[in-house]
Amino acid sequence: MISIVNYGCGNITAIANIYKRLDVPVSIASRPEDLRDAEKIILPGVGAFDHVVTCLDKCGMRDPLNELVLTRKKPILGICVGMQILARRSDEGVLEGLGWIDGQVKKIDISNFTRQPALPHMGWNDVAPVKRDSLFAHLEVDPRFYFLHSYYFDCANADDVLAVTDYGSSFPSAVHCNNIFGVQFHPEKSHQCGIQLLKNFSEL
Amino acid sequence: MLRSRIIPGLLVSNKGLVKTVRFSSPKYVGDPINAVKIFNEKEVDELIVLDIDATVRGHEPDYSMIRNLAAECRMPLCYGGGVKTLAQARDIIGMGVEKIALSSSAIESPNLISDIAQVLGTQSVVVVMDVRRERNGYQIYTHNGTRPARMNPIDFAVEVQALGAGEVVINSIDNDGVMKGYDLELARSVRQAMTLPLTILGGAGSLKDIGSLISTFGIVGAAAGSLFVFKGIYRAVLINYPNRAEKEALNIQALQVSFAP
Amino acid sequence: MKQLQICTNCVMDTTDAKIRFDERGVCDHCNNYYQNILPNWHTDERGTQALQKIVDDIKAAGRGKDFDCIIGMSGGIDSSYLTYIAKEQFGLRPLVFHVDAGWNSQIAVNNIEKLIDALGLDLYTEVIDWEEMRDLQLAFFKAGVPHVDTPQDHAFFATMYNFAERHKIKYILTGANLSTECIRNPIEWMYYQSDSIQLKDIHNKFGTRPIVNFPITSILRHKLFLKYVKGVKVVTPLNYIPYVKVEAMQLLIDNFGWQPYPQKHFESRFTKFYESYWLPKKFGFDTRKVQYSSLILTNQMTREEALERLSRPAYDEATVAQDFEYVATKLGISVGELQGYMDGENKTFRDYESQENIYLVGARLVRLFGLELGGKR
Numbered sequence: 001m002i003s004i005v006n007y008g009c010g011n012i013t014a015i016a017n018i019y020k021r022l023d024v025p026v027s028i029a030s031r032p033e034d035l036r037d038a039e040k041i042i043l044p045g046v047g048a049f050d051h052v053v054t055c056l057d058k059c060g061m062r063d064p065l066n067e068l069v070l071t072r073k074k075p076i077l078g079i080c081v082g083m084q085i086l087a088r089r090s091d092e093g094v095l096e097g098l099g100w101i102d103g104q105v106k107k108i109d110i111s112n113f114t115r116q117p118a119l120p121h122m123g124w125n126d127v128a129p130v131k132r133d134s135l136f137a138h139l140e141v142d143p144r145f146y147f148l149h150s151y152y153f154d155c156a157n158a159d160d161v162l163a164v165t166d167y168g169s170s171f172p173s174a175v176h177c178n179n180i181f182g183v184q185f186h187p188e189k190s191h192q193c194g195i196q197l198l199k200n201f202s203e204l
Numbered sequence: 205m206l207r208s209r210i211i212p213g214l215l216v217s218n219k220g221l222v223k224t225v226r227f228s229s230p231k232y233v234g235d236p237i238n239a240v241k242i243f244n245e246k247e248v249d250e251l252i253v254l255d256i257d258a259t260v261r262g263h264e265p266d267y268s269m270i271r272n273l274a275a276e277c278r279m280p281l282c283y284g285g286g287v288k289t290l291a292q293a294r295d296i297i298g299m300g301v302e303k304i305a306l307s308s309s310a311i312e313s314p315n316l317i318s319d320i321a322q323v324l325g326t327q328s329v330v331v332v333m334d335v336r337r338e339r340n341g342y343q344i345y346t347h348n349g350t351r352p353a354r355m356n357p358i359d360f361a362v363e364v365q366a367l368g369a370g371e372v373v374i375n376s377i378d379n380d381g382v383m384k385g386y387d388l389e390l391a392r393s394v395r396q397a398m399t400l401p402l403t404i405l406g407g408a409g410s411l412k413d414i415g416s417l418i419s420t421f422g423i424v425g426a427a428a429g430s431l432f433v434f435k436g437i438y439r440a441v442l443i444n445y446p447n448r449a450e451k452e453a454l455n456i457q458a459l460q461v462s463f464a465p
Numbered sequence: 466m467k468q469l470q471i472c473t474n475c476v477m478d479t480t481d482a483k484i485r486f487d488e489r490g491v492c493d494h495c496n497n498y499y500q501n502i503l504p505n506w507h508t509d510e511r512g513t514q515a516l517q518k519i520v521d522d523i524k525a526a527g528r529g530k531d532f533d534c535i536i537g538m539s540g541g542i543d544s545s546y547l548t549y550i551a552k553e554q555f556g557l558r559p560l561v562f563h564v565d566a567g568w569n570s571q572i573a574v575n576n577i578e579k580l581i582d583a584l585g586l587d588l589y590t591e592v593i594d595w596e597e598m599r600d601l602q603l604a605f606f607k608a609g610v611p612h613v614d615t616p617q618d619h620a621f622f623a624t625m626y627n628f629a630e631r632h633k634i635k636y637i638l639t640g641a642n643l644s645t646e647c648i649r650n651p652i653e654w655m656y657y658q659s660d661s662i663q664l665k666d667i668h669n670k671f672g673t674r675p676i677v678n679f680p681i682t683s684i685l686r687h688k689l690f691l692k693y694v695k696g697v698k699v700v701t702p703l704n705y706i707p708y709v710k711v712e713a714m715q716l717l718i719d720n721f722g723w724q725p726y727p728q729k730h731f732e733s734r735f736t737k738f739y740e741s742y743w744l745p746k747k748f749g750f751d752t753r754k755v756q757y758s759s760l761i762l763t764n765q766m767t768r769e770e771a772l773e774r775l776s777r778p779a780y781d782e783a784t785v786a787q788d789f790e791y792v793a794t795k796l797g798i799s800v801g802e803l804q805g806y807m808d809g810e811n812k813t814f815r816d817y818e819s820q821e822n823i824y825l826v827g828a829r830l831v832r833l834f835g836l837e838l839g840g841k842r
Binding site: 009011012013014017018046047048051115116117118119120121122123124125126144146147148166167186188189190191192194195 | 205206207208209244247249250274275277278279280297298299300302322324325327328370371395398399400401402421422423
């Protein structure tokens with residue numbers, strides 16, 4: 001059973017629709033107790049870092065997620081800001097993220113951009129996996145996904161970087177550390193590539 | 205490489221899709237759900253759906269239709285038409301829609317822009333400006349081009365950026381449905397005024413027009429209605445959209461113009 | 466449970482309630498083909514000559530006009546191949562005519578686009594008012610009859626005839642062909658879609674909004690009035706030349722990037738759902754038997770292959786639930802309500818008013834005068 005964390009910050013419906021069409025059982029977790037039986041978790045996230053962290057804490061999700069992910073080692077996939085809050089800190093805000101993957105969330109460097117719009121990074125861009133990983137299995141050559149963000153996750157350990165994308169410079173567009181996955185792009189809005197990635201996550 | 209978004213723009217009136225010319229003479233084009241399903245299967249970059257009745261007739265957005273359309277989209281969907289409150293925006297986003305487009309309500313209650321941006325994020329707020337060229341310059345109109353807003357798109361673009369909008373869509377009333385090219389002068393003047401992502405709608409008659417837009421601006425949203433819905437001299441309704449190779453060719457053009465990255 | 470008897474020659478069986486077998490176990494569809502159709506069907510020089518004569522007439526009638534005929538184009542293999550030969554082989558100047566009933570698949574739309582672009586032809590689309598189409602389709606579901614695809618079929622023909630009449634076009638070309646359709650669906654399965662009395666009666670009983678924009682025609686109108694009074698002729702060129710389905714498909718794939726469909730008529734999402742799921746599931750009528758039997762008779766498929774394919778369900782189990790939901794959503798009803806119609810009583814066309822008599826008389830006259838070749842009974 002895939003549980004999608006519903007804490008007011010993400011496109012739950014789009015993700016749920018995809019799993020429904022794939023015939024993968026999915027549930028929406030709006031309260032901590034809904035996460036009790038979670039086998040795998042999806043953590044969406046849109047909006048400013050502090051806002052997203054605040055919503056997560058308001059719903060009381062931090063502790064159950066810590067337990068599920070760090071102690072019980074359940075696979076989790078953070079999407080967009082859902083990936084950024086896997087870090088401890090972001091330049092965008094002052095609050096503390098989940099701190100599960102070492103690194104700092106920083107603003108995309110646009111100093112050598114000559115034209116507008118520089119930010120946000122919005123649209124379809126290439127994602128290049130840097131290592132073999134089941135999350136990216138069965139994708140077409142040169143997969144492309146939809147991005148919409150201004151900050152990126154600067155990983156402390158190169159080993160945690162799963163895929164990179166070019167915008168200004170190369171930044172991690174996907175991370176993977178043990179049972180924790182994060183993607184900066186929106187698989188629920190990336191046609192076949194996104195559907196395949198979400199399917200891969202469900203089959204881990 | 206980031207690509208420019210090529211975006212079909214659909215208008216809904218009386219539950220059906222319509223196409224207009226200069227914002228009048230709506231021609232019935234068919235059922236919205238099947239059209240969106242076909243665009244989804246064609247893997248379009250993004251989709252804009254605007255209900256052109258909601259504001260002028262003073263009714264709520266058609267939530268059932270929105271829900272059904274969102275269910276067919278595996279790409280970002282932007283919905284506009286009759287959104288006047290944060291609660292409506294929230295409900296619509298909750299149905300699986302990525303972005304809310306505000307047009308008349310952005311003019312009438314600009315604070316709605318910041319209200320929605322604060323709660324749902326700036327990326328979820330798009331301001332659509334319907335613009336007509338007049339003797340004294342470009343002017344914004346609302347209510348399907350019938351009501352002058354007494355505001356020009358350049359100043360308003362600066363204002364909405366400050367209020368927290370995530371994107372601006374410029375819809376040229378004069379070029380709507382004419383299919384003889386975008387109003388590049390209008391696009392340029394708004395582009396220079398603000399740094400937000402910009403999408404241009406109105407006038408695209410061929411992929412070449414989209415190519416020109418992309419070469420001029422590098423990264424831009426190229427939206428089109430008639431181009432992706434009509435075919436040939438009889439304006440036969442046939443949904444079409446460039447394939448991946450054609451899109452790639454249009455985007456490579458942008459690289460040849462000096463733009464970094 | 467009554468044992469199914471299958472024809473020893475084709476794969477039609479007793480799910481066609483009116484089927485008759487001879488002493489060799491060969492059905493009346495096959496016998497009708499061998500005795501009445503085959504001897505009169507010429508795809509050799511006789512066929513080409515006959516078609517050339519018609520082509521010359523079309524060209525003469527179209528001189529000075531923007532186009533000389535219209536081709537009813539669905540995006541399917543028959544109408545696609547027809548469009549190709551009309552332009553490339555016979556040098557006609559057709560207007561490609563497409564009726565959008567709100568159920569186009571992406572493949573259909575793509576195929577139409579590829580063909581008209583590559584062949585440099587003009588397209589005209591008639592978009593049927595979706596709200597009226599939806600109401601009419603729903604009415605047919607409520608009526609419990611097998612022929613729920615009547616609104617689409619009826620609209621297709623009515624629109625084409627109306628257009629031809631309005632613009633004084635004398636020739637309509639359709640992809641109807643004996644090669645893949647020499648056996649027709651029994652009328653118990655698919656009653657005559659042109660019967661406007663039946664359509665109107667079902668609409669009166671189960672429709673919820675008036676028919677204003679939806680195009681209505683009638684058998685008398687287009688078989689008699691339009692044909693003899695207005696001189697609008699329907700031509701089926703694929704009956705005059707050798708038409709081998711797999712070869713035609715390969716040619717279109719190779720030359721135009723044409724995309725094949727999983728089964729005949731799948732260019733419409735509704736028809737796909739109707740033929741592969743609704744009809745077999747609710748009524749036990751599998752149109753693949755009709756299509757494969759035609760291909761068996763014309764030596765394009767073996768009986769063994771047909772039986773093997775028929776042993777598997779007509780629908781894709783992985784996607785049928787989604788298709789069901791999509792159809793319900795489009796019709797504006799819940800999945801539960803659509804299931805209710807599936808579970809409801811099975812009716813026939815005889816439960817509603819019809820012009821069946823006219824068709825019976827007409828069929829007899831046609832056979833008497835040898836005016837048309839066909840297998841619909």
